[in-house]
Amino acid sequence: MDHTRVEACLLQDHHGKRNAQISPGTRGVRTDRYGGHVWRSGRCLHLPPALAVALAVAVGLAASGCGDRPDGRPGRDQSGSAWTRVTLLERDPDSSVPLRTANVRVADVDGDGSLGYLVSEPTAGRLVWLRNCDVDCDPLALAEGLGAPVRVHPADLDADGASDLLVADIGALAQTDAPVGRVVLLVRTGPSQFRPEVLLDEVGRVACAETGDLDADGDLDVIACIFGHRTGALVWLEQKAGRFVRHDLRAEPGAIHAFPFDADGDGDLDIAAVFSQNLEEITLFRGDGAGSFTQEALFTAETHLYGLSGIELTDLDQDGDVDILVTNGDYFDAVPVDYADLDALHGLAWLENDGSGQFDWHDILRTLGAYSVRALDVDDDGDLDLLLSALRNEDILPPTERATRGLWLLRNDGEQNFAPTPIVDGPSHIITLDTLPETHGPAFVAGSYPLGSVGPEHRRLELFTAVRSNR
Ligand SMILES: [Ca+2]
Numbered sequence: 082m083d084h085t086r087v088e089a090c091l092l093q094d095h096h097g098k099r100n101a102q103i104s105p106g107t108r109g110v111r112t113d114r115y116g117g118h119v120w121r122s123g124r125c126l127h128l129p130p131a132l133a134v135a136l137a138v139a140v141g142l143a144a145s146g147c148g149d150r151p152d153g154r155p156g157r158d159q160s161g162s163a164w165t166r167v168t169l170l171e172r173d174p175d176s177s178v179p180l181r182t183a184n185v186r187v188a189d190v191d192g193d194g195s196l197g198y199l200v201s202e203p204t205a206g207r208l209v210w211l212r213n214c215d216v217d218c219d220p221l222a223l224a225e226g227l228g229a230p231v232r233v234h235p236a237d238l239d240a241d242g243a244s245d246l247l248v249a250d251i252g253a254l255a256q257t258d259a260p261v262g263r264v265v266l267l268v269r270t271g272p273s274q275f276r277p278e279v280l281l282d283e284v285g286r287v288a289c290a291e292t293g294d295l296d297a298d299g300d301l302d303v304i305a306c307i308f309g310h311r312t313g314a315l316v317w318l319e320q321k322a323g324r325f326v327r328h329d330l331r332a333e334p335g336a337i338h339a340f341p342f343d344a345d346g347d348g349d350l351d352i353a354a355v356f357s358q359n360l361e362e363i364t365l366f367r368g369d370g371a372g373s374f375t376q377e378a379l380f381t382a383e384t385h386l387y388g389l390s391g392i393e394l395t396d397l398d399q400d401g402d403v404d405i406l407v408t409n410g411d412y413f414d415a416v417p418v419d420y421a422d423l424d425a426l427h428g429l430a431w432l433e434n435d436g437s438g439q440f441d442w443h444d445i446l447r448t449l450g451a452y453s454v455r456a457l458d459v460d461d462d463g464d465l466d467l468l469l470s471a472l473r474n475e476d477i478l479p480p481t482e483r484a485t486r487g488l489w490l491l492r493n494d495g496e497q498n499f500a501p502t503p504i505v506d507g508p509s510h511i512i513t514l515d516t517l518p519e520t521h522g523p524a525f526v527a528g529s530y531p532l533g534s535v536g537p538e539h540r541r542l543e544l545f546t547a548v549r550s551n552r
């Protein structure tokens with residue numbers, strides 16, 4: 082399984098706490114007072130302190146705290162933060178199909194206290210679970226029972242104490258109304274063993290599957306986006322004595338994301354969903370706690386070119402209620418287009434919750450291809466900053482635009498005014514982001530999904546860690 086070989090060299094002090102990383106593409110040594118580490122011949126080697134310091138001085142990298150890009154230059158955003166950038170999953174030139182990452186989630190799936198990543202690779206028909214990433218990021222490929230997984234959500238659906246994996250299996254990446262979509266539960270039967278169980282099939286292409294106790298009866302139910310093509314639906318699957326009974330929330334195609342949360346603070350779960358295709362709408366399904374929902378539009382775009390690409394739930398202003406981050410930047414079905422027009426149309430906004438489930442729209446940034454967003458306090462000043470990725474399709478972008486604005490940091494001034502700066506040059510196809518827990522410092526992972534050919538610069542999964550050098 083060398084195609085999932087992890088290309089990171091994780092450093093640890095003698096307490097086992099990770100404190101730096103290097104990648105094989107980087108010439109370098111990382112040191113601390115207990116010694117150092119260097120990547121050689123596909124292995125991470127420990128060096129005694131004296132040798133480590135000598136080597137570090139020789140290559141000019143002695144624990145400077147400054148990250149390096151694969152080309153050896155420091156990765157530094159214009160506002161002064163440096164980022165280490167480490168390849169966790171590299172391009173695999175030997176694979177029979179080009180490997181593309183549709184989704185990544187940070188999760189301690191096996192509950193051993195060590196970080197893991199769940200990576201959906203639909204073109205390869207599998208998930209890759211990177212386990213124990215605090216130590217060595219041991220990869221486990223899961224393909225049995227899967228068609229084209231696009232999202233995975235760890236949850237203990239059968240309540241046996243071991244986290245299972247709920248998979249949205251789109252079945253076909255190309256547009257079709259064929260009943261190729263499925264929701265598959267990988268039931269965990271051992272530390273690394275899973276048994277696939279189909280919860281929903283014979284439906285259109287499935288783009289999301291999430292869990293929540295939607296009828297408040299003590300067991301986890303499932304929300305699924307049957308994206309489809311010309312037809313589709315948002316549904317929830319009621320868990321009933323180990324079986325899952327389908328209930329339709331809305332019979333419309335184009336559902337990308339749907340997340341359960343308590344929008345109005347009345348103690349029961351509501352659902353925020355995004356419908357793309359021709360609706361281009363953010364919809365709230367307000368629950369009554371017994372499994373009935375009433376639907377209301379929170380936002381409707383004026384043009385189908387708007388290209389809603391996702392939502393993310395977070396309490397952005399930290400006032401105790403859950404707000405909704407909204408990205409629009411999908412243009413798969415909008416070519417030929419003028420990129421300048423889309424650059425003014427696409428971007429990032431947030432819907433501010435007043436606590437009762439009433440939402441106000443605030444624009445944050447317009448930029449072409451906005452796709453994935455996560456909130457993270459990058460500068461340790463107590464407010465939530467934002468990370469944004471944009472898909473920069475080389476087929477329609479001038480060369481100067483392709484790689485320069487694919488990954489943004491938006492610094493919060495404390496009043497939810499955001500100042501955007503590009504994080505690093507280079508990645509132009511980052512379709513998915515997730516943040517690491519606070520204990521790992523300000524850090525995030527980024528998965529790449531090239532829209533055209535997969536070139537030598539392609540990295541399937543990268544880890545970015547901020548170095549708080551400006552404080
Ligand atoms: Ca339930």
Ligand SMILES: [Ca+2]
Pocket residue numbers: 342343344345346347348349350351368
């Ligand atoms: Ca509620």
Ligand SMILES: [Ca+2]
Pocket residue numbers: 395396397398399400401402403404434
């Ligand atoms: Ca809030």
Ligand SMILES: [Ca+2]
Pocket residue numbers: 457458459460461462463464465466493
């Ligand atoms: Ca901040």
